[in-house]
Amino acid sequence: MNKLKLIKNQTLSKSTTLKIGGKAKFFCRPRSLNEIIHCINFAKVNKLQVFFIGGGSNLLVSDNGINGLVINTCRLNKIKVNYDEIIIESGTTIEKLNKIAIKKKLTGLEFSSGLPGTIGGAVYMNARAYGGEFSKIVEEVEVLNYNGELKILRKNDFKYSYKKSVFMNDDLFIYRIKLKLKKGEPKEIRSKYKENYIDRKKKRQYKYPSAGCIFKNNYDLNLICGKLLDEMGLKGTNFGGATIPDFHANFIINSKKAKADDVKNLIEYIENKVFKEKGIKLDREIKLIGFTDHST
Ligand SMILES: Cc1cc2nc3c(=O)[nH]c(=O)nc-3n(C[C@H](O)[C@H](O)[C@H](O)COP(=O)(O)OP(=O)(O)OC[C@H]3O[C@@H](n4cnc5c(N)ncnc54)[C@H](O)[C@@H]3O)c2cc1C
Known part of the structure; x- marks a missing residue:
């Protein structure tokens, strides 16, 4: 347990498949249950919010990073x-x-x-x-x-x-x-x-950094998001370095050193357009963390 290293100001872009994200105030990779408990106690004593990251393949982390303790689970692998x-x-x-x-x-x-x-x-x-x-x-x-x-x-x-x-x-x-x-x-x-x-x-899913599908389908409405967004002509839309690729309209890829805000702005653009034109409120699959406007 003594060997557990708490890293200060760790950049999170390497911990997400979108390759985006600012710094975590504290970051660690515990190897055991005891080390996890140690981390959680540290967060409690220091009144820090705790965030868990696995492979970071369903996450958008804010450019401003995370003012808390990020626990990466990659060493818990027995x-x-x-x-x-x-x-x-x-x-x-x-x-x-x-x-x-x-x-x-x-x-x-x-x-x-x-x-x-x-x-x-x-x-x-x-x-x-x-x-x-x-x-x-x-x-x-x-x-x-x-x-x-x-x-x-x-x-x-x-x-x-x-x-x-x-x-x-x-x-x-x-x-x-x-x-x-x-x-x-x-x-x-x-x-x-x-x-x-x-x-x-x-289907070229691994060709560019992404977080997979951004929105959930809605089976009650018979709504397959990728199909809907494709039909609405959204492929190719981009904000800064974030783009809706030609291979999947429900993906957003980091095509050119995108900022988290580029991705978030593109998500909000899609949501507004779908609501305005189709009256449908999309449900996000991707998890947004570290943003302050509570729009996550
Ligand atoms: C190319 C690509 C293709 C994809 N295809 C699919 C697909 O076909 N189907 C699908 O469902 N998803 C898909 N995804 C999305 C993603 O891979 C899955 O949702 C995956 O299961 C997320 O696992 P993760 O370890 O990366 O989670 P993370 O992104 O690290 O975390 C996701 C959420 O889980 C929480 N979490 C992670 N570990 C723990 C833990 N130990 N305890 C508590 N909370 C935890 C995090 O806090 C976060 O809220 C795809 C993503 C990419 C990039």
Whole structure:
């Protein structure tokens, strides 16, 4: 625990896939539950707000940075496999998780092939792709609250729905997750991973820094955001260095050293235009942190 380094004024642009973000007043990468508790106590004593970052693949961090303590989970990455269950620390990347699942001949995670970020972020977001989503395979989640109390949440506690979870409402740190999978046929598992990964690459998702889709679909309204924004002719729109690319109208890419404000202004421009022209209020998927105007 003594080795835990609290870094002052750490630039966050390297911790997000958009490659944007100002400095965190305090920043750390804890390696254990004890170190996490130590961080949270430090924040409490110093009256600092705490922010958790996994892979930073669904985040827009303000240019002014974060006046608080940012806890990056990347060193919490232990995995244990018990037959068809995987017990995994929240900072483990989806890439590493997928490799273990393949090695252990476990099926159920193929939908997440090529998904950027960590299992903590995916469980928080209820990430989904290719007909699958995390809500279907998460069995238990060990969470830590602001008072340093650890408890286990089970299926009925998660309140999962489309891109929503209980973790968004409560101030909970996701420490460890138990996933329930099934034993499968290695050849079929590998081929599904490959198929999904190739599809993402073909769609050019990794070509530029981005945070994936900016807005959620609205299945009640039969609204697929990418399709709507494409039909409205928004591809190619740019603010400063932030652009809606030609390959996906629901993405914003950092095309030319964009500022966080460029991205935020473009998001607000899209929201206003869609509301004015279609009467639809878009729901953001991307999380904005460090902005002071409470428009996040
Ligand atoms: C190219 C690209 C493609 C993408 N494709 C998809 C897709 O197909 N489907 C999809 O659903 N998403 C997609 N995304 C978005 C993103 O990858 C997912 O939402 C991912 O699950 C986020 O994980 P993360 O670790 O990067 O989370 P972060 O961006 O680091 O954090 C997201 C939120 O989770 C919280 N969080 C993270 N870890 C913890 C923790 N341990 N405890 C408590 N809170 C935590 C953060 O505070 C934040 O509010 C894509 C993104 C990119 C860049």
